[in-house]
Amino acid sequence: MxxxxxxxxxxxxxxxxxxxxxxxxxxxxVREIIRRVKDEGDEALRSFSERFDGTSPVSLRVDExxxxxxxxxxxxxxxxxxRSAAASIEAFHAAGFAEPVVTETLLGVRCWSRDTAIExxxxxxxxxxxxxxxxxxxxxxxxxxxxxxEVIMCTPPGADGTINPLILYAASVSGVSAVFSVGxxxxxxxxxxxxxxxxxxxxxxxxxxxxxxxxxxxxxLDGVTIDMPAGPSELMVIADESANPAFIAAxxxxxxxxxxxxxxxxxxxxxxxxxxxxxxIEHQLPLLERKDIAVETLRNSSLILLADxxxxxxxxxxxxxxxxxxxxxxxxxDSSGVINAGSVFLGHYSSESAGDYMSGPNHTLPxxxxxxxxxxxxxxxxxxxxxxxxxxxxxxxxxxxxxxxLARAEMLTGHANAISVRLKCLRDEEN
Numbered sequence: 001m002x003x004x005x006x007x008x009x010x011x012x013x014x015x016x017x018x019x020x021x022x023x024x025x026x027x028x029x030v031r032e033i034i035r036r037v038k039d040e041g042d043e044a045l046r047s048f049s050e051r052f053d054g055t056s057p058v059s060l061r062v063d064e065x066x067x068x069x070x071x072x073x074x075x076x077x078x079x080x081x082x083r084s085a086a087a088s089i090e091a092f093h094a095a096g097f098a099e100p101v102v103t104e105t106l107l108g109v110r111c112w113s114r115d116t117a118i119e120x121x122x123x124x125x126x127x128x129x130x131x132x133x134x135x136x137x138x139x140x141x142x143x144x145x146x147x148x149x150e151v152i153m154c155t156p157p158g159a160d161g162t163i164n165p166l167i168l169y170a171a172s173v174s175g176v177s178a179v180f181s182v183g184x185x186x187x188x189x190x191x192x193x194x195x196x197x198x199x200x201x202x203x204x205x206x207x208x209x210x211x212x213x214x215x216x217x218x219x220x221l222d223g224v225t226i227d228m229p230a231g232p233s234e235l236m237v238i239a240d241e242s243a244n245p246a247f248i249a250a251x252x253x254x255x256x257x258x259x260x261x262x263x264x265x266x267x268x269x270x271x272x273x274x275x276x277x278x279x280x281i282e283h284q285l286p287l288l289e290r291k292d293i294a295v296e297t298l299r300n301s302s303l304i305l306l307a308d309x310x311x312x313x314x315x316x317x318x319x320x321x322x323x324x325x326x327x328x329x330x331x332x333x334d335s336s337g338v339i340n341a342g343s344v345f346l347g348h349y350s351s352e353s354a355g356d357y358m359s360g361p362n363h364t365l366p367x368x369x370x371x372x373x374x375x376x377x378x379x380x381x382x383x384x385x386x387x388x389x390x391x392x393x394x395x396x397x398x399x400x401x402x403x404x405x406l407a408r409a410e411m412l413t414g415h416a417n418a419i420s421v422r423l424k425c426l427r428d429e430e431n
Contacts, residue, residue, distance in 0.1 A: 001264075001278070001281070001298045001299075001301045001302055001303050002015065002301070002302040002303070003274055003278070003302070003303050003304075003305075004302055004303070004304045004305065005271075005274075005305045006305055006306065006307065007304060007306075012304070012315055012318075013318075015302050015304070016265070016315065016318065016319045018232075018234075018263060018368055018369070019232075019261055019263065019300045026210050026211060026214050027214060029185075029211065030185045030211055030214045030215050030218060031218065033048065033184070033185045033186050033189060033211075033215070034185065034188075034189040034192075034215060034218060034219070036048075036186075037186050037189035037190055037193065037195065038189065038193050041195035041196050041197075042060060042195045042196045042197050042198075044186065044195075045060060045182050045186055045190055045195060045197075045198070046060075048184065048186040049156075049157065049181070049182065049183070049186075052156075052183065052184055053156050053157055053158075053159070053183060054159045055157050055158070055159055055160065055161040056161075057157055057161050057181045059181075059197075060180050060181055060182055060195075060197040060198060061178060061179070061180055061181075061197055061198075062163055062168065062178075062179040062180065062181055066162075066163075066168065067168045067171060067172050067179055068172060070163075070165040070166075070168035070169045070172065071165070071169045071172070072165075073165055074165060074166060074169055078166075079169065082133070082137070082166075082169060082170060082173060083173060084358070085134065085137055085357050085358050086137050086141060086170075086173050086174065088358055088359060088360045089137050089138060089141050089142075089360055089362075090141050090145065091360060092359075092360030092361055093141060093142045093145055093360075093362070093378060093379050094145055094379075096378055096379050096380065097115075097379065100112050100113060100114055100115075106395060106398050106399055107394060107395065107398055108391065108392040108393070108394035108395025108396070108397075108398055109389070109390075109391050109392075109395040109398070109399060110389070110390045110391075110395075111387070111388065111389045111390075112387075112388050113385045113386065113387050113388065114385070114386050114388065115380065115383045115384070115385055116383060116384055116385075116386050117146045117147035117148045117149070117382060117383055118146070118148055118202050118203050118382055118383060118384060119148065119149045119150065119202060120148070120149065120150040120152075120199065120200075120201040120202050121143055121148050121150070121151055121152075121201050121202065121203050121204070121205060121382060122152050122153070122154065122191035122201035122203070122204045122205070123136070123139045123140060123143070123151065123152070123153040123154070123176070123204075123205050123206050124153075124154050124155070124187055124188060124191070124204065124205065124206030124207075124208055124212060125139070125153060125154070125155040125167060125206060126155070126156070126183075126206075126207060126208050126209070126212070127155050127156050127158070127163075127164055127167060127183065128156065128183075128209070130258075130290075131164040131166055131167055132167075132207075133164070133166040133167045133169070133170040134170070134356060134357050134363065135206065135207065135363070135364065136153065136167055136170035136171050136174055136176070137170050137173070137174055138362050138363050138364050138377065139153075139174075139205050139206060139364060139377065140153070140170075140171065140174030140175055140176050141174050141175070142362070142377060142378060142379045142381065142382055143175075143205075143382045144174065144175040145379050145382075146379050146380075146382035146383045147383075148382050150177050150178075150199070150201070151175065151176050151177045152176070152177055152178045152179075152180065152191065152198070152199060152201060153171055153176045153178070153179050153180065154179075154180045154182045154183065154187035154188075154190065154191060154198070155167055155179065155180075155181070155182075155183060155187075156181070156182070156183020156184060156187070157181045157183070161181075163179065163181055180197065180198050182198065184208075184211055184212060184215075185211045185212055185214070185215035187212075188204060188208075188212060188215035188216055188219060189215060189219065191204050192204065192219035192222065192224040193219075193222075200224075201224075202224070202225065203224070203225040203226065203227070203382075204216060204219070204224060204225070204226050204227070205226070205227040205364065205377065205381070205382075206227070206230070206364065207230040207231070207364060208230070208231075209231075209232075209259070209261070210231060210232075210261070213229050213230065213231040216229060217229055227364065227377055227381055228366050228370055228374045229366075229367075229368060229370060230364060230365070230366065230367055231261075231367045231368050232258070232259055232261040232262050232263065232367060232368075233255050233258040233259065233262040233263075233322060233323075233367065234255070234262065234263050234264070234321045234322040234323060234367055235251065235252065235254075235255035235262075235263075235264045235265070235321065235322070235323045235324075235325070235352055236264070236265045236266075236267065236316050236319060236321035236323070236324050236325070237251055237252065237264075237265065237266045237267070237324075237325045237327060238266075238267050238268070238309065238312040238313065238316060238324070238325070238326050238327065238328065238334070239266060239267070239268045239270070239273060239325075239327040239328065240268065240269050240270055240273075240309060240327075240328040240329060241269075241270040241272075241273070242327075242328060242329045242348070243268070243270070243273060243327040243328070243348065244327075244348055245273060245276035245277045245279070245280045246280050246284075247327065247348060247351070248266055248273075248277050248280070248325075248327060249277050249280030249281045249283075249284050250280075250284060250351070251325055251351055251352055251353075252264045252266060252277075252281065252301070253281065253284055253285060253288060253294055254351070254352060254353050255297075255323065255352065256293070256294040256297035256298055256301065257288055257290040257291075257293055257294045257297070258293075258297070259293060259297070260293055260296035260297055261297075261300075262297045262300075263297065263300050263301055264297065264298070264301040265301060265302050265303075265304065265319070265321075266302075266303045266304065267304050267306055267312040267315055267316065268303075268304070268305055268306070268312070269305075269306060269307065269308050269309050269311075269312065270305075271305055274303045274305055277303060278303065281298070309328060309334050310337065313334065313337040313338060314337075316338065316340070316341065317337075317338065317339050317340045317341075318340075319340075319369070320340035320341065320366075320369045320370070320371040320372045321341055321342065321371065322341075322342040322343070322365045322366065322367045322371065323341075323342060323343055323345065323352045323355070323365070324338065324341040324342075324343070324344045324345065325344075325345045325350065325351075325352060326338075326344065326345070326346055326347075327347070327348050331346040331347045331350075332346060340371050340372045341371050342365030342366050342367070342371045342375075342376050343355055343361055343362075343363070343365050343376055361376065362376045362377040362378060363376075364376060364377040365377075393426055396419070396422050396423065396426070397423065397426060400419045400420075400422065400423045401423070403415075403416075403419045404416045404419050404420060404423075407419070
């Protein structure tokens with residue numbers, strides 16, 4: 001990892017830039033994938049599966065019996081852990097519901113909104129270098145709680161043509177309607193436009209590599225809503241002299257092993273912590289099964305010494321990390337300055353890994369700086385608001401004259417007239 005000691009503002013700005021690879025080439029390839037899926041449907045999906053996954057499934061839809069039987073080879077303790085994680089996720093997300101509030105803006109004018117589930121949603125679950133079955137729980141459980149009528153899932157097959165049984169088990173636990181053996185940008189295109197096998201949906205959710213993220217961005221242009229452009233994983237740790245260097249090293253490595261395009265940082269006010277964390281990384285790195293991936297990630301990552309915790313918070317807000325750990329003496333106080341982050345972990349024992357699996361809040365979070373304006377997935381992500389307004393006769397008498405004035409000021413006489421005819425009717429009745 002790079003080490004920066006009291007860097008200048010310009011040095012900080014350079015170091016917190018996200019790594020970027022092959023933007024225009026990725027765009028060209030993804031556009032071609034989308035075009036072929038739109039034109040050729042299932043035939044294109046099978047062709048891309050053969051090309052990218054090394055297999056071409058006979059049926060793109062995974063048989064329901066295969067989903068139900070997926071648990072057979074999974075150890076009981078692992079199934080219990082999956083169910084425990086699902087319960088925590090459901091408990092957190094179920095608490096997010098609020099009763100509709102009726103507001104009387106003026107006498108005789110009542111307004112309210114109703115949350116309504118999006119009818120059809122599509123979930124994308126990566127399964128490249130790791131089977132991310134936890135993502136199934138994080139996406140499907142809020143969708144079920146929201147009341148979505150149809151929840152389909154696309155995930156890439158393995159070289160043997162089958163779906164990872166843990167992903168199928170998580171799908172059965174979470175309430176997924178149908179699973180399709182399709183991965184990559186072609187899966188996003190299939191859910192956006194539909195094929196002979198894969199139905200089209202109204203909104204697409206899920207993380208992925210740069211190809212998946214770009215596909216999500218492109219289908220948006222055709223009116224298919226997406227959750228967010230969730231790309232490579234990120235972690236920023238803010239630490240002071242109270243931090244445990246072994247904990248910090250472990251957290252940095254836990255995100256570094258996600259993929260070679262991930263990025264991790266430690267910001268600290270303690271001038272001894274950088275060397276201690278670096279030694280811990282050297283000690284723990286060889287123990288990782290995915291150490292080669294982590295090594296590549298660390299080349300895009302940094303350990304940074306700053307003047308104080310306030311400056312660390314300021315730099316973090318500029319970066320807007322997907323995950324932010326605050327490992328300080330008073331993390332609750334220090335977190336009061338956080339305005340841009342996907343999910344924040346407070347204190348020395350709040351490992352980001354707990355958030356990935358068990359604590360409850362969603363781990364599908366905005367990356368690439370999108371935490372400046374976007375939130376992580378919640379039940380409301382799978383819902384839309386419908387507004388209701390009820391204006392009585394006394395209400396229209398109250399708001400009508402001003403409404404006429406405003407409509408005429410915009411030269412929309414038809415708008416004004418729709419009010420005028422009602423006011424005239426009421427006045428005639430009075431006479």
